[in-house]
Amino acid sequence: MTRLPARADAAGVQLDETHEPWPRGISRQATMRISDVLAALGPEFGGISHSKLRFLEEQGLIHPVRTPAGYRQYSPADVERLRFVLTEQRDSYLPLKVIKERLAAMDAGEPAPGPAPRLAGGTAVAPDGSRRVWTTTTVAEATGVDPAFVHALIHAGLLKPGPGDRLDAGAPDVVRLAAQLAEHGIEPRHLRTLRASADRHVALVDQLVAPRRRQQTPSAQAQAATLASEVGELLARLHSAWLRRGVEELT
Known part of the structure; x- marks a missing residue:
């Protein structure tokens, strides 16, 4: 060669x-x-x-x-x-x-890493490549739960429907996790404080990226999105570290 x-x-x-x-x-x-x-x-x-x-x-x-x-x-x-x-x-x-x-x-020749594990909250895509529309009914069908359980999550504020009562792309992940917790006796109402904590973290990230977002330039908007993703993940990891440590102390 x-x-x-x-x-x-x-x-x-x-x-x-x-x-x-x-x-x-x-x-x-x-x-x-x-x-x-x-x-x-x-x-x-x-x-x-x-x-x-x-x-x-x-x-x-x-x-x-x-x-x-x-x-x-x-x-x-x-x-x-x-x-x-x-x-x-x-x-x-x-x-x-x-x-x-x-x-x-x-x-430079090093092998590419294997596929990373998919985190919750990704955009769902239908088999034909189109964006999946999530409603109470379609989420219940996709996750195998009773539609009443999805309604209970909405009533508890864990899911927030948008225009036309549509749910966001992360709704199926929330429903699956909540259903698994329900098997251990943790009901949707018990998860309200967890959702409130997540909302406060989102507000903190929003304060951080707001100056870039206000610039209204394509580059600034993209930088804001990237910064929000990175800081959001760091906050999630910090929360997980504290939770794991607390659980370890219980045993």
């Missing part, structure tokens, strides 16, 4: 050009427009947007080709890198700096 001159990637890591940048074996011909990328990733990542793509480009995570007219074009390999970045953000809540380091290592 012909050895090409060494170069540095976006993270400053020297790459051995005998290794094809990750992902390997996927076309790097840039023929896809932004709209094509959004169509490809939208069913799996509901929050993907033009501003998110531009922000990830600014951070050096993707490098679309610019046409003579200045339009961005992406390759199938670019889409796979985007899928990796978005999955790591969604499932592992990794900071972009860590994701960038992982990509650099994979570009």
Whole structure:
């Protein structure tokens, strides 16, 4: 194999050009427009947007080709890198700096990590790729519980219906977990304080990201979303650490 001159990637890591940048074996011909990328990733990542793509480009995570007219074009390999970045953000809540380091290592020849475990609250997608509409009835059917139990969760404030009495994409996860707790005698009313605590944490994150969100620029909006995800995960981990420690002390 012909050895090409060494170069540095976006993270400053020297790459051995005998290794094809990750992902390997996927076309790097840039023929896809932004709209094509959004169509490809939208069913799996509901929050993907033009501003998110531009922000990830600014951070050096993707490098679309610019046409003579200045339009961005992406390759199938670019889409796979985007899928990796978005999955790591969604499932592992990794900071972009860590994701960038992982990509650099994979570009240098290290094996890609296995799929991260899916956290609760992901966007549900129907088998045909369309967004699933969640209602009391569809959530009950998907989780195998009585619709009355879903109504009890709503009455307790654990689920908050939106316009048209629709529930959000995280509703099935809440119902499944609440149903498992109910098997141990923990009723929906017992979980009100837990929901109230989560709402206070959300308010804390909101205070943190509000200055960026008020800037109204696509880059600032994307930064706000990324910061909110990372800080939210840190708060969740801190709460889990305290809970686990408290439970250990009981035994």
